Amino acid sequence: MDRALPQPTPETQHFWDGCKVGELRLQKCTACRESYFPPRPFCPACGSRSVEIYKASGKAILYSYVINHRPRPDMGTAPHSIAVVQLEEGPRMMTNIVGCPQTPEALQLDMPVEVTFETFGAIALPFFKPAGA
Amino acid sequence: MKPGSIAVIGAAETTRLGKIPDMSVIGLHADAALNALADCGLTAKDIDGVATAGESPVAIAHYLGITPTWADGTAVGGCSFMLHVRHAAAAINEGLCKTVLITHGESGRSRVGSGGFGRAPSSLMGQFEMPYGVTSPPTMFTIPVMRYLKTRGYTEADLAMVAVIQREWAAKNPRASFRDPITVDDVLNSPMIAWPFRMLMCCLVTDGGGALILTSAERAKDFPQKPVYILGTGESVETPMVSQMEDFNSSKAFRVSGKKAFEEAGITQADVDHLMIYDAFAHLPLYGLEDLGFCKPGEAAGFIRDRHTAPGGKLPLNTNGGGLSYMHSGMYGMYALQESVRQMRGIAPAQVPGAKIAVSHGVGGMFAASGTVIFGNET
Ligand SMILES: [Zn+2]
Numbered sequence: 001m002d003r004a005l006p007q008p009t010p011e012t013q014h015f016w017d018g019c020k021v022g023e024l025r026l027q028k029c030t031a032c033r034e035s036y037f038p039p040r041p042f043c044p045a046c047g048s049r050s051v052e053i054y055k056a057s058g059k060a061i062l063y064s065y066v067i068n069h070r071p072r073p074d075m076g077t078a079p080h081s082i083a084v085v086q087l088e089e090g091p092r093m094m095t096n097i098v099g100c101p102q103t104p105e106a107l108q109l110d111m112p113v114e115v116t117f118e119t120f121g122a123i124a125l126p127f128f129k130p131a132g133a
Numbered sequence: 134m135k136p137g138s139i140a141v142i143g144a145a146e147t148t149r150l151g152k153i154p155d156m157s158v159i160g161l162h163a164d165a166a167l168n169a170l171a172d173c174g175l176t177a178k179d180i181d182g183v184a185t186a187g188e189s190p191v192a193i194a195h196y197l198g199i200t201p202t203w204a205d206g207t208a209v210g211g212c213s214f215m216l217h218v219r220h221a222a223a224a225i226n227e228g229l230c231k232t233v234l235i236t237h238g239e240s241g242r243s244r245v246g247s248g249g250f251g252r253a254p255s256s257l258m259g260q261f262e263m264p265y266g267v268t269s270p271p272t273m274f275t276i277p278v279m280r281y282l283k284t285r286g287y288t289e290a291d292l293a294m295v296a297v298i299q300r301e302w303a304a305k306n307p308r309a310s311f312r313d314p315i316t317v318d319d320v321l322n323s324p325m326i327a328w329p330f331r332m333l334m335c336c337l338v339t340d341g342g343g344a345l346i347l348t349s350a351e352r353a354k355d356f357p358q359k360p361v362y363i364l365g366t367g368e369s370v371e372t373p374m375v376s377q378m379e380d381f382n383s384s385k386a387f388r389v390s391g392k393k394a395f396e397e398a399g400i401t402q403a404d405v406d407h408l409m410i411y412d413a414f415a416h417l418p419l420y421g422l423e424d425l426g427f428c429k430p431g432e433a434a435g436f437i438r439d440r441h442t443a444p445g446g447k448l449p450l451n452t453n454g455g456g457l458s459y460m461h462s463g464m465y466g467m468y469a470l471q472e473s474v475r476q477m478r479g480i481a482p483a484q485v486p487g488a489k490i491a492v493s494h495g496v497g498g499m500f501a502a503s504g505t506v507i508f509g510n511e512t
Contacts, residue, residue, distance in 0.1 A: 003264070004254065004263050004264055005254065005264055006254055006255075006259060006260035006261070006263070006264055007253070007254035007255040007259065007260070008255075008260065009255050009260075012260055016260075037261075037377075038257050038260070038261045038374070038377070063280055063381070064276055064277055064278070064279045064280035064281075064381055065276070065279055066272055066275045066276060066278075066279070066327040066328055066329075066330065067327060067328035068266060068268070068272050068327045069324075069325045069326060069327060069328070070268070070271075070326060070327070071266060071268075072266050072267075072268045074266075075266040079325075079328075080266060082265050082266055082267055082272055082276065082327075083265075084276060084277075084280075084376045084381075092376060092377065093261065093376060094261060094262045094265050094267075094276075094374075094376035095265055096265050096266065104328055104329075109279060109280065109283050123264075125264050125265075
């Protein structure tokens with residue numbers, strides 16, 4: 001079964017284009033300098049439409065997660081993490097933690113993680129792995 | 134709203150709860166509606182306001198033969214019915230209608246005549262959450278909890294204790310789905326669903342429905358049942374994506390909704406005799422006790438462990454057994470409201486002696502929305 005994939009919209013296309021070239025792209029308000037996620041063409045903090053797209057560091061910490069023991073059919077059969085990471089730039093995003101055992105012991109809150117991309121046809125998804133792994 | 138200006142005059146659940154494979158979703162709405170109409174001695178012709186979620190108010194009005202002058206289809210998940218009560222109270226006070234019917238029905242278990250679970254892949258959830266394997270509430274509502282446990286110093290056993298004590302309440306309720314006592318070890322040894330959540334920390338999936346009928350307090354005295362007055366209400370919404378909630382340790386929608394309801398009612402937490410906190414999962418009563426101001430952050434788990442919310446405790450909580458043990462069709466808020474009304478009428482299976490003020494607090498989506506209704510049996 002094919003993995004459920006995002007369908008980009010005009011407001012999010014830059015994010016998914018970035019993933020395809022190995023860049024995690026965030027947006028920042030040019031008025032109040034707030035970084036935010038998910039993408040939208042205005043600043044959620046102050047409402048300004050003057051925003052810019054930039055390449056994030058890809059560094060984050062593991063903020064919270066579950067280990068799903070009843071995976072969706074398109075996700076395989078092994079238990080896997082569904083996580084939220086807090087990016088160095090501030091925003092949080094959902095992801096999967098890859099490159100380590102999918103166990104509570106290996107998935108410690110606040111551990112440093114970094115972005116890595118995996119391609120599924122026309123889409124590349126941003127995952128995170130333990131930093132330096 | 135003016136506290137006590139509106140009352141519940143009719144309240145009922147579907148005749149059966151649990152597994153009802155011979156009824157569709159709209160059939161469950163109608164069964165509950167007819168029971169609530171019988172409860173107050175009215176017919177559909179006497180209703181001029183309709184509110185519902187899950188189905189459209191158009192479908193419910195037409196199915197029951199109601200010609201409303203007011204309709205509300207607010208659908209923000211399981212607490213929609215708390216919002217309907219609030220909106221209905223405002224509508225009646227404004228003269229938009231006189232007698233409102235609020236219905237719920239859901240074939241959560243048997244899936245007869247109900248839609249599927251899915252999000253458009255172009256929605257924000259479809260783009261930024263679904264690709265990572267979230268399935269249904271057990272993998273979404275639970276996302277903030279590891280962070281919450283760490284921040285508060287709570288443990289898996291604290292989550293388990295919520296389920297254990299609610300089962301004690303369910304044991305007193307003949308209509309509860311699960312009534313056998315359980316221990317913390319039973320919960321911690323039940324099958325893993327999504328770490329750190331075990332099966333007994335997750336709600337049931339059942340079929341059922343419920344309905345409420347509201348009118349002005351003035352008219353309420355002319356009906357057969359003891360009126361249950363609405364003293365205060367609140368509502369709020371935060372985000373459709375649980376990964377984007379502002380604070381993983383506290384629900385903004387809970388705080389805003391709860392504060393508004395208490396202010397409106399002009400009461401404090403100490404005045405509350407009976408409390409319902411929508412418990413789709415074991416962490417919700419902990420968040421609710423803290424965000425509604427009954428416990429300081431970090432004290433809710435101890436409060437439950439010390440049996441303050443258990444039978445005989447000072448703050449009886451989820452006395453029907455809750456979504457964890459009583460029933461959970463999908464949008465449980467209606468059943469929390471029904472139990473509050475029963476407690477205020479003095480007819481609950483696990484009746485809290487002398488209860489005068491009851492708070493019913495609901496959640497919608499995965500911390501997406503919230504609604505609070507404060508009931509009293511005196512004006
Ligand atoms: Zn800004």
